[in-house]
Amino acid sequence: MNKYIEQARELRAKKRLGQNFLTNVDIARAEAEYARGRNAVELGPGLGILTKELCKTAKHIVAVEKDSRIFGILEAELKCKNLKLVNGDFFKQEKGVFEGSEIMVSNIPYNLSSKTISWVQEMRIEALICVQKEFAEHMLAKPDTKKYSKLSVMAHLMFNMYEIMRVPRNNFYPVPKVDSVLVYLKPKNAEISRKTAEIIGLIMEHKKKSLRNALADSSKGLGITSEKVAEIGAELPYQNEKLFKLEPEQILESAETIASLL
Numbered sequence: 001m002n003k004y005i006e007q008a009r010e011l012r013a014k015k016r017l018g019q020n021f022l023t024n025v026d027i028a029r030a031e032a033e034y035a036r037g038r039n040a041v042e043l044g045p046g047l048g049i050l051t052k053e054l055c056k057t058a059k060h061i062v063a064v065e066k067d068s069r070i071f072g073i074l075e076a077e078l079k080c081k082n083l084k085l086v087n088g089d090f091f092k093q094e095k096g097v098f099e100g101s102e103i104m105v106s107n108i109p110y111n112l113s114s115k116t117i118s119w120v121q122e123m124r125i126e127a128l129i130c131v132q133k134e135f136a137e138h139m140l141a142k143p144d145t146k147k148y149s150k151l152s153v154m155a156h157l158m159f160n161m162y163e164i165m166r167v168p169r170n171n172f173y174p175v176p177k178v179d180s181v182l183v184y185l186k187p188k189n190a191e192i193s194r195k196t197a198e199i200i201g202l203i204m205e206h207k208k209k210s211l212r213n214a215l216a217d218s219s220k221g222l223g224i225t226s227e228k229v230a231e232i233g234a235e236l237p238y239q240n241e242k243l244f245k246l247e248p249e250q251i252l253e254s255a256e257t258i259a260s261l262l
Helices: 003-011 025-035 049-057 068-077 110-123 133-140 150-158 194-206 211-217 226-233 248-261
Strands: 039-043 060-065 083-087 103-107 126-132 159-167 180-187
Touching: 025 049, 025 103, 025 126, 025 180, 039 049, 049 060, 049 083, 049 103, 060 068, 068 083, 103 110, 110 126, 110 133, 110 150, 110 180, 126 133, 133 150, 133 159, 133 180, 150 159, 150 194, 150 248, 194 211, 194 248, 211 226, 226 248
Parallel strands: 039 060, 039 103, 060 083, 103 126
Antiparallel strands: 126 180, 159 180
16 A cells, blocks of 8 residues: 555544645656755645655755644654755744745645735745645636636736646545646736735626626625716726626726726
8 A cells, every 4th residue: 555645544634734645656756846956845745745855856945834743753754954844834934934935836735725825926936736626727717717716817917827737636645525736836026906906806706797887796895885886987998898708907907997096
């Protein structure tokens, strides 16, 4: 039997931490190639299958593990000179911990996907992340498709994105209910204000409607009257276009216009 599956069974994964451990060395090796000669970051190394491969390819690795049981095992087993292991919450680390990092390579817990993407954008580094298939489909979705959503718009505005490969569920233990996808992210130099992002989120909840009607349906969240909706709506360049047919840049332009008129 695969030694990583045996180890995962003994550990008994914690559901609250979203633990599904990668058990396929070939996938770990393929992932680690993206960090060759670079300073890498790994969120949740788990059993260390990817971490071991990163030790062979990366210039330096910072791996942050929240589970103290697993951290103890990794600390005892991984004796790599180019590895810095940290026990704690990845998102509560001081930015100095990741200074000089160039790429994140991680099989992230599904429940941390959105948070991880925001972190990568904030840090302005590249990333190769393994995410839930449905999350990847929403992220990569194009206008005028069923999966096009707020996530699609924000992701396309923030990154150049590429689907690298599908990862069937049986490559993890415990076996999740869904397959995964490896996605490569390269940050753009986009500057999107919190207010603009909030407006995009509100109007994309009504993506099947025209921009003007989506604005009207978002009036409560925006805290504006119907009179103000009419006033702003008249100024919008794509006011009669269905939101789900607009390009991310057109939605950004519209949200910025709304923000400036509020």
